[in-house]
Amino acid sequence: MTNVQTLPRVAVDLGSDTSTRPTKAMLAAMMAAETGDEQLGEDPTTTALNERVADLLGKEAAVFMPSGTICNQIAMLVHTRPGDEVICGAGAHVYGSEGAGIAVMGGALIRPIACDRDIFDADQLTAAVRRPKMRAPRSRLVVLEQTANRGGGAVWPLAAIQSVAARAREHGLAVHMDGARLMNACVAAGVSAKDFAAPFDTAWIDLSKGLGCPVGAVLAGPRDFIEAAWVWKHRLGGALRQSGILAAAGLHALDHHVERLAVDHENARIFASLAAAIPGVRLDPQTVETNIVFLDLSATGIDTAILYRRLREQGVRIMVEGPTRMRAVTHLDVTRADVERAAAMLAQSVEAGPT
The missing domain is CATH 3.40.640.10 (Type I PLP-dependent aspartate aminotransferase-like (Major domain))
Structure with missing residues (x-):
């Protein structure tokens, strides 16, 4: 089994919106x-x-x-x-x-x-x-x-x-x-x-x-x-x-942090549109209403565990939901540049093929 400690630091974490870290302003409020x-x-x-x-x-x-x-x-x-x-x-x-x-x-x-x-x-x-x-x-x-x-x-x-x-x-x-x-x-x-x-x-x-x-x-x-x-x-x-x-x-x-959730939703739609353009990746960007994007990767012929490893090696985390399904979630710590990078790394990982 691969030791995750050998993998690069996660630079773009789309694993879950629980990945967020307190902002400096939030930490100051907590301390006070x-x-x-x-x-x-x-x-x-x-x-x-x-x-x-x-x-x-x-x-x-x-x-x-x-x-x-x-x-x-x-x-x-x-x-x-x-x-x-x-x-x-x-x-x-x-x-x-x-x-x-x-x-x-x-x-x-x-x-x-x-x-x-x-x-x-x-x-x-x-x-x-x-x-x-x-x-x-x-x-x-x-x-x-x-x-x-x-x-x-x-x-x-x-x-x-x-x-x-x-x-x-x-x-x-x-x-x-x-x-x-x-x-x-x-x-x-x-x-x-x-x-x-x-x-x-x-x-x-x-x-x-x-x-x-x-x-x-x-x-x-x-x-x-x-x-x-x-x-x-x-x-x-x-x-x-x-x-x-x-x-x-x-x-x-x-x-x-409430009204800014609209930014997360927009970033999710951007990621969905970019991912949908990757050959073999199936999803309808029109169904993305909030901050969650599910990817159907069955047509790629690549096990999602392999894709997860390839993405992690590039500092990107997208969670495995099954042998052919992955989930990406945008949040406070994810920018538009981050989702664009994640989509590019996903395209590269898919293009590498099943092995």
């Missing part, structure tokens, strides 16, 4: 943060962030968490009981990228819906809801991911969200939003976070993806839900104590 004990409600910076996100999403209360995965897991743990079932898109993060956490910790199941770009409609939801039977799991919760990562960063349209949420309630289901890239959706669609979140019982936003923070996410919902979420937060690791140092990064990001 007023702190206290989060568990006692005495960290003023964390309290300010929670209140800001609750208002942003139009919810009663919010709680700062170490990650979006923990937000999803705790939300599902509060909404469900052992033997319940959670419905989501087949490509959803809660289904394929969270270690089956809800099954391990909560005894609940995931029921995935196969759908185009990981966006399903109300009728598909109805088809997935189980009729109550003594011997069947009980459908309890619907999770929508905004944006749909495995759908190529597709934005759930507000009308589609409203339709699915209304149908869910007809079936007596709660509705939760995985808002990992909610702010990308807001900027791309011109819809406020409050409007996107309104149909949901609970929602969260990630701070460590497009917003560029080193750590964190904030989960919001009704006050009694947040009280129950705090119980699970303690069970899964406890309070963060002087969390204001981290919360300050989130406040800085909300002040300075």
